[in-house]
Amino acid sequence: MTAKNAFYAQSGGVTAVINASACGVIETARKHSDKIANVYAGRNGIIGALTEDLIDTNQESAEDIAALKTTPSGAFGSCRYKLKSLEDNKREYERLIEVFKAHNIGYFFYNGGGDSADTCFKVSQLSEKMGFPVQAIHVPKTVDNDLPITDNCPGFGSVAKYIAVSTLEASYDVRSMAKTSTKIFVIEVMGRHAGWIAAAGALVEDYGIPVVTLFPEVEFDQAKFLAAVDAKVKEFGYCTVVVSEGCHWPDGKFLAEQGTRDDFGHAQLGGAAPVVANIIKDALGYKFHWAVADYLQRAARHLASKSDVEQAYALGEAAVNMALEGHNSIMPSVVRESSSPYKWSIGMAPLSEVANVEKMMPMEYISEDGFGITDGCKEYLYPLIQGEAYPEYDDNGMPRYVTMKGIAVPRKLADFEV
Amino acid sequence: MTAKNAFYAQSGGVTAVINASACGVIETARKHSDKIANVYAGRNGIIGALTEDLIDTNQESAEDIAALKTTPSGAFGSCRYKLKSLEDNKREYERLIEVFKAHNIGYFFYNGGGDSADTCFKVSQLSEKMGFPVQAIHVPKTVDNDLPITDNCPGFGSVAKYIAVSTLEASYDVRSMAKTSTKIFVIEVMGRHAGWIAAAGALVEDYGIPVVTLFPEVEFDQAKFLAAVDAKVKEFGYCTVVVSEGCHWPDGKFLAEQGTRDDFGHAQLGGAAPVVANIIKDALGYKFHWAVADYLQRAARHLASKSDVEQAYALGEAAVNMALEGHNSIMPSVVRESSSPYKWSIGMAPLSEVANVEKMMPMEYISEDGFGITDGCKEYLYPLIQGEAYPEYDDNGMPRYVTMKGIAVPRKLADFEV
Structure with missing residues (x-):
C-alpha cells in the first residue's frame, strides 16, 4: 500500500473540543506515516477543498x-456550507475529485454535525458513483447533541458543564442579593431545536437552587410559567430561569423575536433572556438580571469536561484507525457501557443511518410540569460533565491556546468559484 | 482583656472571592478565641445587625x-442598604449599639465597596460620638475596583481574568467562523462608571485578536467606532467588541437605554451589546453574535485569579490582626511592591481617606484612539489575573461550593423595622 494523503476539515459551529478531535486525527495519522503521508486540512472547512486551499x-x-487538545475553536477555520446532492451539483463533486487526485488524497475526515454527516455520506459514495477511490469518515461534533446512534456528541459535554457550573454560580450570587435586590436571574443558552443545553442548566436543582427551565420542546405558557416562578420566589426568596434560545410561543414564534423596535422603528434583534425577564417584571414586579452566554458557552475551553475532551480525541483517533482498516462511509460513535460509574467504548455507525437523522431530547427527560428534568435525564447528563481538563496558563495568567502556522500546500489547479 | 464577639457583614454586590475574605476573618478570629469569642455574621449584611438576625x-x-475560600457569592447574604449620617438617622445607630451591647460585640468588620466604607467609617465614630467602644475595620471588596489607596480591590482580579479569558475564547470562535458566517462578536461587561473590567477584555489584543473596546470614560462616537470596526474586519476578517455597560452617548444617555419598545409599546430594558451589534449591522452589514456576561462574570469562581483569592483572604486576616492590635477606623489595603514579578504587601489606610473617594481608571491607561489600553494599563492588569485557584469538583462534575448552616444567635431584643 502506497502512502496517500488525508483531507481533514472542520464544519459548522465550532466547539471547545473540536480541535481535540483534530489532534486525535493528526497524531494518529503521524503514527502511520507509511500509510498516511500527510494530513491536509481544509482552510475554512470544505471551502478549502473546493478552492484548493489546503x-x-x-x-x-x-x-x-x-x-x-486544549485549544477551543476551529484551528483550521470552519464554514457553514452544505453540498447539494450529486445530481444537483455535479460541478462541486467533480472539483473535489480533481483536488483529491491532484494531491493524492485517499482519506476524507469530516468533523461536524448533522449537515456535515450528510456531506460526508455523499463524498463516501464518490467511489461508487464517480469511480474515485476515497474513504470518507465522519468525526462527530456538535454542541446541539443531536446526532443519532452515538451516546453523545463531542462539544456538548463541555457546554453542558459550563452552563451547569455558571448557572450554579450565578444562582448563588442571586441568593446572596435577594433580600434587598435582585430576585430573578435569567440565563439564555443555545439550542434552537433541542433542549439538551437547557437541561444542563436545570441540573442545579440538585444543588438546592430553585430553577424554572424553558425548553424548545415545550410551548411557552406564560401564565403557567409566571405561576411557577412566583411559587419559587415565595418559597426560596429568589428564582433562576434557564431559557433556551429556541423557546417559542404556541404559534411557533420564538420569544427572542418579540418584535422589539428602537426609537427609529428599526426591528431590534434581541435575545430570549431579556424578553423573559421583562415578562416577569411586568407581571410580578421582581427585580431581575439576565445574561446571554452565546459564544462564551461553546468556546469555554477553560472549563471543558474531561470526558468530553477524551471522547473528542478518541473519536478522531478511531476515525483514522477505521480508515486504515479499510472502512468507508462510517462514523465512529460513543457507546455508553454504564452510567455509574461512567464507562464507554467506541462503536461504528454507518453514515447511511446518521445522515439526515436528528436525535431529539426524549420527552421522558422533561419533568411533568415541563419546567425541569427527570432523574433519567440527570443520569444521562452527569457522566458527560465529569472531570476537569484545564489548559495551561502563561505567566500573564492567560491560557496557552495555539494558533496554527497554517502554511498552504502549493496549488496545482485553476481557480474555482464557490 | 476579656473576650468580646465580632460582627462581620457582607455588603453590596457580591464577588467570586468575598467569601475568601470571610474565611480569612473567621479563621483568624478562631486562632484568637481568647480575644474574639465568636464571629457573628449579619444575615443579609447590615440588615442582620439592625434586625438582630445574627x-x-x-x-x-x-x-x-x-x-x-473556594465558594463564590456572599455566603451570609448581602444587601444594598446605606446608613445615613448619624445626624439624620440616630435611630439606626442607637439600634446598632443596642445590638452590639446585647451581644457583647466589640469588633465590626464590614466587607464591601465604597458605600460600605462610608458606613464603616460612621460606625467607627460611634466610640467617640456615642460613647460606645467598637473598633470598625473595613475589608475591601468590589468588582468595580474603585476604592482609593489600595492597589486593587478583591473581586476585580477574578472578574478581569474571566473576561480576558472568555473574550479570548469567543474571539477564537469568531475567527474560525468568519469566512462564511459571524464576523462581529460583541461582549458586554460590567462597569457603569469605570472601565476597569472592559480594560481586561482589551488584553486580548496581546494575543493577536482584533478588538475595539468601548469604555464609560470615553463618549461614544458612532462614526469613529464604525470606522475602527470596519478597519479591523477588512484587515483580519473579523472583529471583537468589548462594551462596558456604562458606555454612553455624548449627551450622557447609556447605549443600553436605546429606548427599545416591544410590539405593545412597553419600554424594553436591553443591554448595550445588542445595541452595539445592531449599529454595526445597520451600517456595515456584518453578521454578528453578542453576549451579556452579567452575573456570570462576577460569580465565576471556577476561573478565579489566584492572586485575587490570596489577597481577599489576606485582607480578611489582616483586618482581624489590626483589630487585635487596637486599630479602629481603618482598611487593610494591597500595596504593590513590584509588577514584574508581582510582589505585594498589606498596608493600612485610614477610613477617613477611603470613604466617599472613588478611584477612576486613569485616562493614561486608555489608548489615544479611545478604543484600547496602553502598556501601562497592561502592566497594572496582568499581575491581578495571574495564577489559577480552582475549586474542587464532586463526582457529578460539579464544583463543591458550600452553603452555611446559618444558625441564628438567640435574639434578646425587641423587633426593629428597617
Whole structure:
C-alpha cells in the first residue's frame, strides 16, 4: 500500500473540543506515516477543498498539534456550507475529485454535525458513483447533541458543564442579593431545536437552587410559567430561569423575536433572556438580571469536561484507525457501557443511518410540569460533565491556546468559484 | 482583656472571592478565641445587625469555613442598604449599639465597596460620638475596583481574568467562523462608571485578536467606532467588541437605554451589546453574535485569579490582626511592591481617606484612539489575573461550593423595622 494523503476539515459551529478531535486525527495519522503521508486540512472547512486551499499539517510542530487538545475553536477555520446532492451539483463533486487526485488524497475526515454527516455520506459514495477511490469518515461534533446512534456528541459535554457550573454560580450570587435586590436571574443558552443545553442548566436543582427551565420542546405558557416562578420566589426568596434560545410561543414564534423596535422603528434583534425577564417584571414586579452566554458557552475551553475532551480525541483517533482498516462511509460513535460509574467504548455507525437523522431530547427527560428534568435525564447528563481538563496558563495568567502556522500546500489547479 | 464577639457583614454586590475574605476573618478570629469569642455574621449584611438576625459562625465546621475560600457569592447574604449620617438617622445607630451591647460585640468588620466604607467609617465614630467602644475595620471588596489607596480591590482580579479569558475564547470562535458566517462578536461587561473590567477584555489584543473596546470614560462616537470596526474586519476578517455597560452617548444617555419598545409599546430594558451589534449591522452589514456576561462574570469562581483569592483572604486576616492590635477606623489595603514579578504587601489606610473617594481608571491607561489600553494599563492588569485557584469538583462534575448552616444567635431584643 502506497502512502496517500488525508483531507481533514472542520464544519459548522465550532466547539471547545473540536480541535481535540483534530489532534486525535493528526497524531494518529503521524503514527502511520507509511500509510498516511500527510494530513491536509481544509482552510475554512470544505471551502478549502473546493478552492484548493489546503493547510500542510506536516509543517506544524508536534508541540503545536498536541496543544490543539486544549485549544477551543476551529484551528483550521470552519464554514457553514452544505453540498447539494450529486445530481444537483455535479460541478462541486467533480472539483473535489480533481483536488483529491491532484494531491493524492485517499482519506476524507469530516468533523461536524448533522449537515456535515450528510456531506460526508455523499463524498463516501464518490467511489461508487464517480469511480474515485476515497474513504470518507465522519468525526462527530456538535454542541446541539443531536446526532443519532452515538451516546453523545463531542462539544456538548463541555457546554453542558459550563452552563451547569455558571448557572450554579450565578444562582448563588442571586441568593446572596435577594433580600434587598435582585430576585430573578435569567440565563439564555443555545439550542434552537433541542433542549439538551437547557437541561444542563436545570441540573442545579440538585444543588438546592430553585430553577424554572424553558425548553424548545415545550410551548411557552406564560401564565403557567409566571405561576411557577412566583411559587419559587415565595418559597426560596429568589428564582433562576434557564431559557433556551429556541423557546417559542404556541404559534411557533420564538420569544427572542418579540418584535422589539428602537426609537427609529428599526426591528431590534434581541435575545430570549431579556424578553423573559421583562415578562416577569411586568407581571410580578421582581427585580431581575439576565445574561446571554452565546459564544462564551461553546468556546469555554477553560472549563471543558474531561470526558468530553477524551471522547473528542478518541473519536478522531478511531476515525483514522477505521480508515486504515479499510472502512468507508462510517462514523465512529460513543457507546455508553454504564452510567455509574461512567464507562464507554467506541462503536461504528454507518453514515447511511446518521445522515439526515436528528436525535431529539426524549420527552421522558422533561419533568411533568415541563419546567425541569427527570432523574433519567440527570443520569444521562452527569457522566458527560465529569472531570476537569484545564489548559495551561502563561505567566500573564492567560491560557496557552495555539494558533496554527497554517502554511498552504502549493496549488496545482485553476481557480474555482464557490 | 476579656473576650468580646465580632460582627462581620457582607455588603453590596457580591464577588467570586468575598467569601475568601470571610474565611480569612473567621479563621483568624478562631486562632484568637481568647480575644474574639465568636464571629457573628449579619444575615443579609447590615440588615442582620439592625434586625438582630445574627448567624453564629461558631456552629459552622472548620471544613465548611475553609470551603468559603473556594465558594463564590456572599455566603451570609448581602444587601444594598446605606446608613445615613448619624445626624439624620440616630435611630439606626442607637439600634446598632443596642445590638452590639446585647451581644457583647466589640469588633465590626464590614466587607464591601465604597458605600460600605462610608458606613464603616460612621460606625467607627460611634466610640467617640456615642460613647460606645467598637473598633470598625473595613475589608475591601468590589468588582468595580474603585476604592482609593489600595492597589486593587478583591473581586476585580477574578472578574478581569474571566473576561480576558472568555473574550479570548469567543474571539477564537469568531475567527474560525468568519469566512462564511459571524464576523462581529460583541461582549458586554460590567462597569457603569469605570472601565476597569472592559480594560481586561482589551488584553486580548496581546494575543493577536482584533478588538475595539468601548469604555464609560470615553463618549461614544458612532462614526469613529464604525470606522475602527470596519478597519479591523477588512484587515483580519473579523472583529471583537468589548462594551462596558456604562458606555454612553455624548449627551450622557447609556447605549443600553436605546429606548427599545416591544410590539405593545412597553419600554424594553436591553443591554448595550445588542445595541452595539445592531449599529454595526445597520451600517456595515456584518453578521454578528453578542453576549451579556452579567452575573456570570462576577460569580465565576471556577476561573478565579489566584492572586485575587490570596489577597481577599489576606485582607480578611489582616483586618482581624489590626483589630487585635487596637486599630479602629481603618482598611487593610494591597500595596504593590513590584509588577514584574508581582510582589505585594498589606498596608493600612485610614477610613477617613477611603470613604466617599472613588478611584477612576486613569485616562493614561486608555489608548489615544479611545478604543484600547496602553502598556501601562497592561502592566497594572496582568499581575491581578495571574495564577489559577480552582475549586474542587464532586463526582457529578460539579464544583463543591458550600452553603452555611446559618444558625441564628438567640435574639434578646425587641423587633426593629428597617
